[in-house]
Amino acid sequence: MSANSPESARTLDVVLVKAGRTKIRYAAELLHDDGTRLAVRAPWAGDGVRDFGFVRFEAGDVFTEYYWRDRWYSVKEVRDGSGTLKGWYCDITRPAVLTGTELVVEDLDLDLWRSADGSDVRRLDEDEFEESGLADRDPAAASAARAALAELETRALEGGFEALLR
Secondary structure (H helix, E strand, C coil), X not given: CCXXXXXXXXXXXXXXXXXXXXXXXXXXEEEEECCCEEEXXXXXXXXXXXXXXXXXXXXXXXXXXXXXXXXXXXXXXXXXXXXCEEEEEEEEECCCEEECCEEEEEEEEEEEEEECXXXXXXXXXXXXXXXXXXXXXXXXXXXXHHHHXXXXXXXXXXXXXXXXXX
C-alpha cells in the first residue's frame, strides 16, 4: 500500500507534531478514507480536563476528526459522553500524511472554535503562531496557514462549514 493510499486498517495512530516534536499520539477508529479526506473517531485523549473558558474537553468526550491530504487544516467535532454536540475545534496544520497505520499532522499553532449553535466563532493562539517564527522560517507555509484560518472562519460565520464534513 502506498503512503497515502485510501486503503487502510480500521485503527490508526493519530500523531500530532508541533515544532518537530510529538505533542500527542492516540489510537483512533478509521471511519472513512476517500484518498483525500480521512475521518476518524476517538475518545478525548488529553490528560484530565482542558477548560478553555468557552468549552471543556474531558473524559467521556468523543471526537470525530476530519483530516485532508490537500488542505491546511483539520476539523474535530466534539460531543460529550451522551452525544450532545459541543462544537468544532479546528487546527491549522500542514496537510495530513498517512503512512501505513500512522496519520501524522503538523500543528501550526493557529486554531478556530465554532460552538454547536454557531453563535461563538473565535480565532485562537494567534500569539503562539507569531512567536513560532514560521513566517521567517517558511513564509509560504505561514501564508497557507493564514489563508486556511481565514477560509474556516468565513465558512463558520457565513455558511458552508458543516458541508466540509459530509
